[in-house]
Amino acid sequence: MQKPDDWLASRWRRSVLAVLAGALPVLAFPGPALWWWAYVALVPWILLARTAPGGRRAAYDGWCGGFGFVLAMHHWLLPNLHVFTFVIAALLGALWIPWGWLVRRTLGGAPSRGRVAAALLVLPSGWLLAELVRSWQGLGGPWGMLGASQWQVAPALRLASVGGVWLLSFLVVAVNVAVAVLVAVRRARVPALAGLVATAAATSAAWGWAPRPDTGERVAIAVVQPGIVAGAGSAERRFDREEQLTRGLAGRDLDLIVWGESSVGHDLDDRPDLARRLAALSRETGADVLVNVDARRSGKPGIYKSSVLVGPEGPTGDRYDKMRLVPFGEYVPFRSLLGWATSVGKAAGEDRMRGTGQVVMNAGDGLRIGPMVCFESAFPDMSRRLAADGAGVLLAQSSTSTFQHTWAPEQHASLAALRAAETGRPMVHATLTGVSAVYDANGARTGPRLGTDASASRVYEVPVAHGTTPYVRYGDWTVYAALLTLAAWGAAEGVRTVRLRRGRPVRPGPPARTAHGSPARPGR
Structure with a gap:
């Protein structure tokens, strides 16, 4: 025993x-x-x-x-x-x-x-x-x-x-x-x-x-990845590096330029000088620039993460505010109960604000783009909705800088291949520090990726697809x-x-006994 x-x-x-x-x-x-x-x-x-x-x-x-x-x-x-x-x-x-x-x-x-x-x-x-x-x-x-x-x-x-x-x-x-x-x-x-x-x-x-997706014309989309920029004044120095890399794309006949998540650290209404610099980049390169603003918004409480499209005349008015935030990274669920997580780790000290709806943007010359921000590329329903709403190219602006030397950047970039295959739409995954990659409408990678050690810009010829996949439809x-x-x-x-239970035989109970305690005989 x-x-x-x-x-x-x-x-x-x-x-x-x-x-x-x-x-x-x-x-x-x-x-x-x-x-x-x-x-x-x-x-x-x-x-x-x-x-x-x-x-x-x-x-x-x-x-x-x-x-x-x-x-x-x-x-x-x-x-x-x-x-x-x-x-x-x-x-x-x-x-x-x-x-x-x-x-x-x-x-x-x-x-x-x-x-x-x-x-x-x-x-x-x-x-x-x-x-x-x-x-x-x-x-x-x-x-x-x-x-x-x-x-x-x-x-x-x-x-x-x-x-x-x-x-x-x-x-x-x-x-x-x-x-x-x-x-x-x-x-x-x-x-x-x-x-x-x-x-x-x-x-x-x-x-x-x-x-199979019906592919036709191609669009030229550039990804700008500044690489690791740390220390005091990192937001300003990162913007300078992104500006330098973007200026080097002039003359490449581009349709769109994509910067990563948190690529701009100030609200453009509060910093018109940054808006003017972005508009100048759009004029020099001949393409709209999709940036991501991580800042307090003028006239509103709280911090937003927003995809903002900037054209030759400045912000076009197309803006998408991130809807699904990273638990503990961008907000603490049930903060009154779990707020102690901020004392034992690097959980968010202040909750980010949420957007209210997805947006399909017009990036000029008929190119319709569907932006998502970082964590949102993990959600198949979000890319599916953007495809159903007419997006021709899906975009994810991301930043995995905190987890630079882990498996996280590779895992995150791989999700774009699935979202592209599910929707039959090419997808661009643009990050601050890598891994940045582009996938065609079948989920196959297009061109070389930008790894976690890269500080560069790269142009991708992206075949635009048409039609609806069964997943988008059903x-x-x-x-x-x-x-x-x-x-x-x-x-x-x-x-x-x-x-x-119904078919289980009923077990006979113990024999009945007389008043004197002896077993009763049948018939008595």
């Missing part, structure tokens, strides 16, 4: 294994970018949860694995948020509690072929449920969605145009489930193989059916299908449980 101390030690060993298993998928994302690893990375976690002694332990395995997944995906926040990074990982990791329970419910013990077949749909749907809740901006947004690991795989990007990153996550989890069954459940290898074949067939069908249908799958499975399990 196992002693309590041994059982406790075993429980903690299991928890550590679950944390490590949950962290494995991070290797599929940039920087390692081992995209193929995503298709087997969940197998250890699945095998662990299916062998749990009970549903409660499996749910705990889900929580521990979720903690490991979130912590590994956001490990680069540790120098800034310190211990609060672990708090966030523990809170968000709880979203995988139902998933861990579902793994044991569908694959635990010696599952029948029917339960394995159900698992191939139910477990990916359960994973999407966790990603859906986590994608709420107040919980950190959709950074690190499993499907985003496939940003450089052309067939996967075609699928993204059909069902968005959600469809990629669903298929990646389905493949992991099938592999786990092949490894651990011999009697159910046939449905597992059938699931893999069905996945391959669906992928091939989507590849052939999904309409939206997050994969999520709705997953929720319906979970609801149908839950209803079927409920009916099955009721039938089992």
